[in-house]
Amino acid sequence: MGVGSFFTSKLDEAIGWARKYSIFQYPFVTACCGMEYMATACSHYDVDRFGAGLPRFSPRQADVLFVVGTISHKMAPVLKRIYDQMTEPKWVVAFGVCTCTGGFYDNYATVMGIDTIIPVDVYIPGCPPRPESVLDGLMKLQDKIAAGAQRY
């Protein structure tokens, strides 16, 4: 039993290591932050270096939900459904200040931070965030994935 538990913990680490370099993302792009997301994803900044080079446009094939851009109240149920459709394990990145807190939108139409709807793993503030800060957020997410921190 002691040997088994030893082996299990090492397997978790191996799985975490493999997972953090095969991030299949779902870009939920609703607004201007999408341009910065594209800049990050393209060759100049090249998220493929971090194993996140393949966006999947089906939530069922994705590991990480990138919420990129302002979420309005009318869009909120769509975002929730997309999150529910993703298979475990799954992580969420709030990309840009609108998704983190609502940003400078303080009105009837905008959701004040997507964490009022779905759980968020990494917040990347900025309006829009520089690609460097996106990559920093991605590496923080990798650390989190490698540590096996996730919700089932």
Place this chain on the structure above:
Amino acid sequence: MEGAAILDRLRARFGAAVAETHAHRGDHTAVVEREAIVDVLQFCRDDAELRFDMLSDLTAVDFLKFPGREDGPRFEVVYHLYSLPHGHRVRLKVRVDEDDPVVPTAVPVWPIANWLEREVWDMFGIRFDGHPDLRRLLMYEQFVGHPLRKDYPINRRQPLIGPKA
């Protein structure tokens, strides 16, 4: 046709139903009685001299607490017309009271009025009598109130809606 001539033609045809006209920096405006608005719009579209075949915009203004307009009718519904054959424009307005915020629909004259009137209903709470499908356009069905009214609290938060709520 010149803007002033357009207004003259409307006054000549509809008399007292055109309550007021003015021009500001080349933009010509006629304020029309609510009961006559559909007839005026129809005339603007079909008259050979006017031929306003395009409704560029239909929107509304809330004059609550507007200096000089505190007592008057609270809303104005605004129609912007453009004529592709003649290249001229005119603006029509209908004043609407807060107690009776209803305007006859322009959908039979221009089908594009359908969504524009739905937006005005959604944002200002002005109903359009005879509209075929007067639902909210931008906000969701569970939303309470009309956010572009000046007395809508700027910080009011409404409950989030779920996928099946």
